[in-house]
Amino acid sequence: MKLYGSQTSPYVRRIRLLLAAQPYEFVDMQIFAEGDREKLLALNPTLKVPMFEHDGQMVFDSGVIYRYLTTVLSLPALSWYQENQLTVINAINDSLVTLFLSARSGLDTNEDRLFFNIQKQRIAASMFVLEQQAQNHEFAQWNYIAMSLYSLLDWVIFRELLELDEYPALQAFYAENKQQAAIATTDPRLT
Numbered sequence: 001m002k003l004y005g006s007q008t009s010p011y012v013r014r015i016r017l018l019l020a021a022q023p024y025e026f027v028d029m030q031i032f033a034e035g036d037r038e039k040l041l042a043l044n045p046t047l048k049v050p051m052f053e054h055d056g057q058m059v060f061d062s063g064v065i066y067r068y069l070t071t072v073l074s075l076p077a078l079s080w081y082q083e084n085q086l087t088v089i090n091a092i093n094d095s096l097v098t099l100f101l102s103a104r105s106g107l108d109t110n111e112d113r114l115f116f117n118i119q120k121q122r123i124a125a126s127m128f129v130l131e132q133q134a135q136n137h138e139f140a141q142w143n144y145i146a147m148s149l150y151s152l153l154d155w156v157i158f159r160e161l162l163e164l165d166e167y168p169a170l171q172a173f174y175a176e177n178k179q180q181a182a183i184a185t186t187d188p189r190l191t
């Protein structure tokens with residue numbers, strides 16, 4: 001089993017947390033640096049991480065990798081409710097990546113622009129829903145959904161993308177799970 005990714009990516013981290021007890025090779029790539037970008041392009045035309053290689057099969061996208069691993073590792077399939085939770089987590093993650101890359105491209109994301117405003121509206125609405133679910137203790141089990149949520153929150157803190165003051169239940173979830181397996185070794189601050 002071989003996982004291609006980067007130390008900072010929250011999408012990669014959720015798979016690393018899932019594989020915490022498994023032997024696998026981690027290929028740490030600098031996806032925006034020239035050499036690794038060529039390697040990435042040769043392996044995956046979407047130019048995104050993570051990718052997963054097993055038994056001569058290459059699998060793209062964290063969600064598809066999870067589905068692949070449900071078979072290989074006999075993990076439980078996600079319920080439709082959990083699928084929706086993951087979609088909400090991914091919506092925040094994707095919009096934050098979009099804003100992050102916009103800022104890195106020299107754009108002022110504080111400008112009153114439709115493109116930036118819809119990302120921010122999606123992030124706020126989705127964070128509100130996750131906060132309510134955390135208040136209802138819906139992330140009490142350390143499963144793939146909780147791992148995905150933790151990876152998102154820690155990346156938000158690491159990159160200073162959002163203030164978490166308005167989300168006390170999500171902060172409590174974050175604090176409660178700091179000691180889980182592979183959290184320390186997958187910390188994005190280790191870059």
Ligand SMILES: N[C@@H](CCC(=O)N[C@@H](CS)C(=O)NCC(=O)O)C(=O)O
Nearest residue numbers: 009010011047048049050061062063
């Ligand atoms: N839907 C993908 C999203 C993966 C993704 O956006 N990864 C980011 C790193 S956090 C990436 O590779 N970004 C490169 C880019 O957007 O060019 C998944 O779940 O794996």
